[in-house]
Amino acid sequence: MDNISYSTYKNLIDEHILDFLPEIDHKSITVYEAMKYSLTAGGKRLRPILLLAACEFVGGDVQNAIPYACAMEYIHTYSLIHDDLPAMDDDELRRGVPTNHVVYGEAMAILAGDGLLTSAFEAMNKDMLLYLDDPIKLKRRIRAIYEISKGAGCRGMVAGQVADIEAENKQCSKEMLDYIHLNKTAALITASVRAGAY
Template sequence: MKDYTFNDYRKMVEDHLMDFIPDVDHKSITLYESMKYSLMSGGKRIRPVLLLAACDFCGGNLREALPYACAIEYIHTYSLIHDDLPCMDDDDLRRGVPTNHKVYGEAVATLAGDGLQSAAYEVMSRDMLFYFDDAEALKRKVRAAYEICKGAGCRGIVAGQIADISVGDQNCSREMLDYIHLTKTSALIVAAIRAGARLGNADEDTLEDLTVYAENLGLAFQIRDDILDVEGSEEEMGKKSGMDSKNKKATYPALSGMEESKKWLNTLTEVAIDALSKYYDNAEVFVKLAKDLAVRDK
């Protein structure tokens, strides 16, 4: 594994994020502008970074992984656009700027999300077309694409979203809350890690260790997000605080209290780090990310 930092991987993503967006006819230019608006409005780029880092960790080729890293960010961005719509969480602010539907209207925002999602699948499929003469490379890419599609679909973020809007904060069990966030949040983080590992041709033991790390990181990330919605400020987070309470969402602080939520956040972070402890300095980028996310203010 090369001595890359989180910011090194992030720069790779930022430098190429628009490269794989399919050409849009000028007659549909509003769609392109709306997609680009949300895609390039900032963000931590955690999922594509994790994909690249996992690929690198397992000895893969980062250049070959870039289309998949960008694809997973397209999917994540589409999910945020839809999540912000009035029919979902009804948010006015995302990453410090007005949400997509506030700029382009609900219909265009919905279609921009659809466009980004389909672009992700087009990008991955198009990349596979170049590897018909290399069966082993093609297998790695098919497996990576499968991980991403699974994390994005009806067993992943879509399942989490439907459970989230179906359950209020008054009748949500801990089991259901864990399910919501293992699907709504963790699933795409797990998909990123596993896709990167698949591209790097990881052995099963390494794949399992990375999966345990990602599952716990994803839950920890969501708990920190729940905590920030209560304790954070709009200026720090780039979005409105208190929205979970306003929308009567099931959250860890609402269910278990703030003190217990912070303890659980720390436990999950420790479990994530411990899952990769046997890799020592080779896993430094993953360890540092887990620690940073546990104390983030946005």
């Protein structure tokens, strides 16, 4: 897949975006519907596209990176669901449609975000299990998961979110503003490129 365009990458992500959600018991189907609602609400798909493009750039097979690209979008979408909650930014619209908590309630929105985050790691680990007999490919996948974990966690996106909340309604220094942007936004973008390269 040489020289893939942005729209081709985006279509590939959109085509597979629900493929890696686990099967959910009918008794808890509401959380699946809430997860699906936010995943399919549109968006640029920048992070998974960067992951696929980085994979292609270093000569990798884009098809092998799809579970990781979709996982990245699951993580990004979970962060948006939680960011929109009344306790955070209290937004009622996201991508032109009502936010998850407006449609499903706060408790279900929290659980949908939790479900997307854990589904991301389930998808990546499920793929990793296919390579237990191939140490080189397994090692690459472990490194990719590590970069994604680090970028999404308390040394990345979560750290930026914490700083953003604590800086709310206060005079914010340039250093703090840079810290917020580098972690809340850039950490997942950087992780996308690094994971795709691995």
